[in-house]
Amino acid sequence: MPIIDSHYTMTQLFPSGAYDMQVLFESVLNSARVKHAFYQVQIKSFLLLLIRKILINQRHSIKRQSQSDRNNSTQSKIIADHIRNNYQNPITLDDMAKLLSVSVSTFSRIFVHNFDDTFSSYLMKVRIANAMDDLQASTKPITNVALDNGFQSSSYFGSIFKRMNGLSPRQFRQAHQSPDNQIQVISDPFINESSSGKHPSSYI
Structure with a gap:
């Protein structure tokens, strides 16, 4: 049984493989086909080099992803802070x-x-959430x-609420x-309708 099945392509095995990895991969296949003296030692050497290249490539990929995650985190904070403040x-997409x-x-x-x-949906939810706090904690007119x-x-x-x-x-x-x-509403000096039988909140 051959050490490496030659029908696999570099793209199948290493989708992000670089050119030098392609060369190493082809060298391994070639040594497996020719089977010259010490071909097994040569294959092992090629495979070790190939593995090293793969690990280096993965490490670089992880670093790029980490940098991308940091950028996303920074962008999220800038966006969230601006909306919160x-x-x-009025805040438009163009402003953001x-x-x-x-x-x-x-x-x-x-x-x-x-x-x-979406931006518009998120902004609306922030506004409604803060309005809910105001409705519960204050007597401000609606x-x-x-x-x-x-x-x-x-x-x-x-209508949105x-x-x-x-x-x-x-x-x-x-x-x-x-x-x-609710007591604050009843005692508001501007409301003198206690005899009307209306609920205080009907004035808000």
Whole structure:
């Protein structure tokens, strides 16, 4: 049985093989076919050299991957920090692409790769998450909550909020607001409708 089956190609065995690896591989095959004196020793020598080349190639590949991972980590931090600090304001794909000094299409690809989501979807989730905190922790009118979290109108905010949470902002506030904040609403000097029988949150 031959030491190496000659029907295998370099591409099949080593998809990223360099030219010198190809030469070594062919030398091994040639020695196996000719079988001159000491051909087995020569084959072993060629195989050791080939293995060494493969290991070096793999090490370089790992280094490149490590550098790529570091770049991705840096890009992710820059993107996440910018969104966290500016989600209240208008942010466009063009703005984000300029932040990384890349084209819009390249930024979109980078974003999906790093966040497993589209930029617009991720930004919307950040805004809604912060709006949920505001609804629970404050007595701000819903319109203010919308504007403070980057939404252009309370109606658009309301439709997006209900689509993502199954509740309107008002319903969410009624279900999740702490008793302390509910008391603050009742005691608000601008609300003097205690005799109307309306729930305080209906004014927000």
